[in-house]
Amino acid sequence: MPRLPPALIRQATFQNPLLTLLLRVCRDLPSARNELRWLREHARDVVNTKRYTSHEASTSVLPASTAQVESVRIRKHEVKKFTVRTVKVPTERTPIRTYNVGEISSLRAEGLRPSIRKVPTQNEHDNVRTSKPAKIRTWHDDGVRELRLRSQSDEVLITGESNEHVQVQKILAENVGKRSKGMPLQYIIGNQPFGNLDILCQRRVLIPRPETEMYTEKVGNLLLSALNSIYSSTEPSSQSRKKFRILDLCTGSGCIALLLHSVLKPPGRLCDNTAIPPNIGIEILGVDNSPDAVSLARTNLKHNISQKLLHPDAANEVSFHNVDVLALAKKGGDGDDRRHHVRNVLNGAAADVGEDDDSYSPSESWDMIIANPPYIGPKDYELGGKTEPSVRDYEPKQALVPGFARGQDSYYRYRSSSILVADLFYWPLMRIARAVDAKLLVMEVGDSEQASRVCKQVFNNYSPDTASPSQFRPRLETWRDDGSVRIIPTQPSSNFDAGFEEATDPDIADRAVVVWTDQMAAWRRETLPASNPEFDKTSPTD
Incomplete structure (x- = not known):
């Protein structure tokens, strides 16, 4: 990593010393300013939350002592009164002013914390020591300076604001220190925007990425068009109602599953051309091998x-639900018994019942699979590889680097001479997709080189002698980070690697490999005809 210019460091130090610490990870001043602003807002939110909690605790019970009860006059029919009055410190010249319960409620409504102190009775009034009001200078709006008396309530207010500022600065300094050491901003602040959603983040669960957000919104919008086109002629009725079922494998924080639902059924909007047809229902199941991820995904569902x-x-x-994708794929397969096992497990999880329960349909198919699996190779993950230090040091390795199926002693049970460790999950994803008759499969990849390898796996897994009859003539695409799409031939060729590399922009990575089958493939061919002759001329299907 190149050293920062001394002039940049001096400029950051002059503006705010905290910016100098953030430059270690941000590497430029505009980014450091943005992160400092976000961290400051987060610190204020934390302090305000603590104040609110403390305020609720301190005002939840009325005073119980005799002297305090005598000082608070409860008037009937005045509980809803919200007139704020100034409570002055009693002196020899100032009579004691009492306030009713309605006025306490008004202080709560204004976000103030009423201080409950013992009001002196008549017998002990002479023993009250008062402080002499201090004179301070203030300015009117017209610039004329005047003298006024600063009461004790002013001092309490100033002290409270000062304490709040000190707490904010303390939390801010601590979080800037964490960020300067490489901790991801999302783990510090606790959330990450994802589409229109607010995804909560925590350690041990992967942070959602902008690239994932991009292709998730893309596939959601394509599904809207496809469902409105394919099922538009069907009249909505209870007999003809269809349920479109989506599997989100390796769900992590649940961001993909939740964003898909938000796109297909927008919150607070009636069914129209921006939502699925009224005769189509939605069912989305997110599965992950990590209990922490499943717990956070459920929390994100309730939160949003x-x-x-x-x-x-x-x-x-x-x-x-918690499901081991690799173990499920190993037990499943192309035979009827093994295909039934895969469906039985997934349908049982969706219905939240056991495999021996007859209250669900174990053989029901799924329409779509989307997955962001671990796809980083061990060498790229190690020190000196392509993985950023903050990712390697703080995010869960099992969500980044492919591991082993539960109960397996060695990776070599899955190993094939043509499959790298980084690509370990893609063959199981395709196997599960075939087992459930998924008509759309979307798999995230790390770069164009990996996309090329995964496409060649598609050739082997979706050939006519391995696919079911409904999955003949698949449509294969890769989606890039710039939003562009390239159509890939569904039959291997001798010059495939050279052609793929030649058509690859080194500055724009392929981000997802997409397989369309059955009526979804037919719809896709109509809406996006073959546009790349170099890749389509060898394919008899496009």
């Missing part, structure tokens, strides 16, 4: 519904 960022129906249409 409570924030009205998700349609309320998501509570019944989206679920998350």
Whole structure:
């Protein structure tokens, strides 16, 4: 990593010493300013939350002592009174002013914390020591300076604001220190925007990426068009109602599953051309091998519904469960018994029942699979590889580097001479997709080189002698980070590697490999005809 210019460091130090620390990870001043602003806002939110909690605790019970009860006059029919009055410190010239419960409520409504102190009775009034009001200079709006008396309530207010500022600065300094050591900003602040959603983040669960957000929104919008086109002629009725079922494998924080639901059924919007047809239902199942990920995904589901960022129906249409994808693929296969096992496990998880329960349909198929699996090779993950230090030091390795199936002693049980460790998950994803008759498969990849290898796996897994009859003539695409699409031939050729590399922009990575089959492939061919002759001339299907 290149050294920062001394002039840049001096400029940051002059503006704010905290910017100098953030430059270690941001590497430029505009980014450091943005992160400092976000961290400051987060510190204020933390302090305000603590104040609110403390305020609620201190005002939840009325005073119980005799002297305090006597000093608070409860008037009937005045509980809803919200007139704020100044409570002055009693002196020899100032009579004691009492306030009612309605006025305490008004202080709460204004966000102030009323201080409850013992009011002196008549017998002990002579023993009260008062402080002499201090004279301070203030300015009117017209610039004329005047003298006024600063009461003790002013001092309390100033002290409270000062304490709040000190707390904010303390939290800010601590979090800037964490960020300067490489801790991801999302783990410090605790959330990450993802589309229109607010995804909560925590250690041990992968942070959502902008690239994942891009292709998730893309596939969601394509599904809207496809479903409105394919099922537009069907009249909505209870007999003809169809459920479109989506599997989100390796779900992590649940961001993909939740964003898909948000796109297909926008919150607070009636069914129109921006939502799925009324005769189509949604069912989304997110699975992951990590219990921490499944727990966070369920929390994100509830959180985004409570924030009205998700349609309320998501509570019944989206679920998350713990399933080992590699182990499931190993037990499943192309035979009828093994295909039935895969469906039985996934349908049982979706229905939240055991495999021996007859209250669900174990053989029901799934329409779509989307997955962001671990795809970083061990060498790229190690020190000196392509993985950034903050990712390697703080994010969960099992979500980045392919591991082993539960109960397996060695990776070599899965190993093939043509499959690298980084590509370990793609063959199981295709195998599960065939087992459930998925008509759309979307798999995230790390770069164009990996996309090329995965495409060659598609050739082997979706050939006519391995696919079911409904999965003949697949449509194969790669989606790039710039939003462009290239169509790949579904038959291997001797010059495939050279052609793929020649058509690859080194500055724009392929981000997802997409396989369309059955009526989804037919719809895709109509809406996006073959546009790359170099890749289509060898394919008899496009």
